[in-house]
Amino acid sequence: MPQPHIRPAYARFDPAHTFDGLFVPTKGKKRGRLFVEPRHFGKLEVGFQGFEQLGADDQSILLALTAQLGIDGLVIDAAPAGPMSRQLRFALDFRQDDGAPLLSKRTSLRSLLIDAGYKDPESGAALARAKESLNRLRAAQIREIDRETGWDRACNLISVSFNHKTGEIFVAANPRLTGAVFRGQHVKVSLFERNELESEVAKLLHCWLCSNIRLGRALGNGNGAHLDTLAPHVWGRSAWDGFSKQSRSQKRGQLRTALKEIAERTRGLQGGMGWAIDLTSAGLAMVSRPKELPFLEGQHAMRPSDSVRSRSMPPETQPLDWQDWTPTGSTHPRPNPLPSPA
Secondary structure, eight states, X not given: OOOOOEEEOOEEEOGGGGOTTTEEOOTTSOOOOEEEEEEEETTEEEEEEESSOEEHHHHHHHHHHHHHHHHHOEEEOSSOOSHHHHHHHHHTOOBSOOOOOEEEEEEEHHHHHHHTTOSOTTSHHHHHHHHHHHHHHHHOEEEEEOTTTOOEEEEESEEXXXXXXXXXXXXXXXXXXXXXXXXXXXXXXXHHHHTTOOSHHHHHHHHHHHHHSOTTOBGGGGTOXXXXXXXXXXXXXXXXXXXXXXXXXXXXXXXXXXXXXXXXXXXXXXXXXXXXXXXXXXXXXXXXXXXXXXXXXXXXOOOHHHHTTOSOOOTTOOOOOTTTOOOBSBSSSSBOXXXXXX
């Protein structure tokens, strides 16, 4: 009997998009302005700013979008031919556009909601929340400073064009996210693991752990980390430093609950071998990541939205194999302008 063909489902995420303070718990709170001070990242300094603080709900949508782009996204090059491609590139609001390729996609609010873990993707409330998240993401900016050359570049995290009647959307990702999906430095975040989690703290912590622990490895090279070390990665350094003693104690309790949630909720995805987490009474967390990501059987790479048949793919369409991609002549792989919306 032939073995089924299986591939992992995950988001190839840019590590800079997991910086402390970019996404924080916001449920039941008034969102302030977003500001993540530029910090050294490789040869650059990278920071973020926006009119509204981004939350775990926005991170879920961005991860879902990144996963979809990695399976069947199209490329917008420096001089796009199609009107929608031109609109999406212009809407990223570049300051110093160097012509880097951008990943783009035509998708639907429903499929994004399923991939983001929403249990009610057809409801009006969920669709409204998705639009709000997309609006916050496209109003936030990423800034890159190159001290060697003097360049100070900025653009929006994403650009979006809605069809409010059909729920169809066209979206493009910023160059850092595009590079992570193509060939650049990236971290693997499983949507199936994340979507098993309920609390904001567990989702944010899971994403940070994915960005700092390779598959089959342990946190801190096996030395673990204390709760007070993990806390700024969930709430942001400046916010954590400003919390009262009582508030810090409450949040340590939330971290304990979140760690337990990650361990228990992911166990069923790997046949009982999910994230291994031990927490001492002194607050030292020992965390080990599974050796492999969760898999689903199928002919194509599967996302949560694929597993519930939320969208169809033409039979001749094949997912891009980013491992095999090499530039030939042009530095932009498979340019393919998006069609105009109906």
